Amino acid sequence: MNWLSNIRPPGMKSLMGGRRENTPDNLWVKCPKSGELIYRPDLEASLWVTPSGAHLRVGPLVRFRSMFDEGRWDAIPLPNVPKDPLRFRDDKRYVDRLKAAKSKISKTNAKAKDTEVIHQDDCMAAAIGRIGGKPAVILVQDFAFMGGSLGMAAGEAFITAAETAVAKNAALIVCTASGGARMQEGTLSLMQMPRTTLAIQDVREAGLPYIVVLTDPTSGGVSASYAMLGDVHLAEPEAMIAFSGPRVIEQTIRQKLPEGFQRSEFLKDKGVVDMVVDRRKMHNVLASLLGHLMSKQDSEADGLPPLTPPSVDAV
Missing domain, CATH: 3.90.226.10 (2-enoyl-CoA Hydratase; Chain A, domain 1)
Incomplete structure (x- = not known):
């Protein structure tokens, strides 16, 4: 038992269940272009494009x-x-x-x-x-x-x-x-x-x-x-x-x-x-x-379910 165990506040061990919380080891991703660390959920939301513009x-x-x-x-x-x-x-x-x-x-x-x-x-x-x-x-x-x-x-x-x-x-x-x-x-x-x-x-x-x-x-x-x-x-x-x-x-x-x-x-x-x-x-x-x-193709004749076309932004 080390000295840290002696100064742990009473009841702390029971609150944590006696176990260490498991933190994902890939929660942060390093941008290869800027070197900054990016929160993985944010990166997934941006289709794995970093703020610096790197396309992973x-x-x-x-x-x-x-x-x-x-x-x-x-x-x-x-x-x-x-x-x-x-x-x-x-x-x-x-x-x-x-x-x-x-x-x-x-x-x-x-x-x-x-x-x-x-x-x-x-x-x-x-x-x-x-x-x-x-x-x-x-x-x-x-x-x-x-x-x-x-x-x-x-x-x-x-x-x-x-x-x-x-x-x-x-x-x-x-x-x-x-x-x-x-x-x-x-x-x-x-x-x-x-x-x-x-x-x-x-x-x-x-x-x-x-x-x-x-x-x-x-x-x-x-x-x-x-x-x-x-x-x-x-x-x-x-x-x-x-x-x-x-x-x-x-x-x-x-x-x-x-x-x-x-x-x-x-x-x-x-x-x-x-x-x-x-x-x-x-x-x-x-x-x-x-x-x-495909302006001349009949998109309803291919057996695929019809979907509403999305709006197309100017590029």
Whole structure:
């Protein structure tokens, strides 16, 4: 017994039940831009955008809730694929890496305080709903799952989302976040690049819009395929969008790159990105775009419940 125990006021132990209150260890989040500590509930309310404007990485649940009208959406089941076609192993078996990544994502999704559940077996999650009253399929690439790497599961998810969009006469919106192709699947992962390109062509032939929302980071084989094939390219502020990282380029050309190189604002100035959009305004921007791009589509003929279109703020 230490000296603090001797000076504790009488009855204090009984009031506290003899136990220490458990305080969440993630109640405060440090802003990577300003360094300030932000109260987690406030950060969640602002869609994980800090007061300094830093857009923190988020998963499918945050995207679906913020992008669909009234936060209403239905999950799209995604097909299963062979887990380890090449029986790959480095310092750990590939199947073990998949299990660890899935466990991490499951724990994150389990913290949701409502009935929305995403059964996510890989880096992709898809849902269908309405944006501005127009039917839309949103496919979200989750960087938290093995860096959002593109493999067979991600390719099949993309194709399933595209097929659903065509079947439901809906727009296809893809939120990209990836470090590139998944090395553990070798050539099979690289083959997803032409497969997703063909799926995009099917969406276009159906006369439906394909919109890409580029988030931090989007690179490698993803930026070399479906991330740069949209009818409209939106990007979150200061997102890194590249094929190779800046350090690799600097070492190759032996020159210092311009300030902000490969960031959203730089690419917008060069004509690669159409708009840089704050995450909190993304729903309204998408609603406005779909209102123009899908003006001829009958949004009541797709079997989705009708919703009242939200007002669209000027951007």
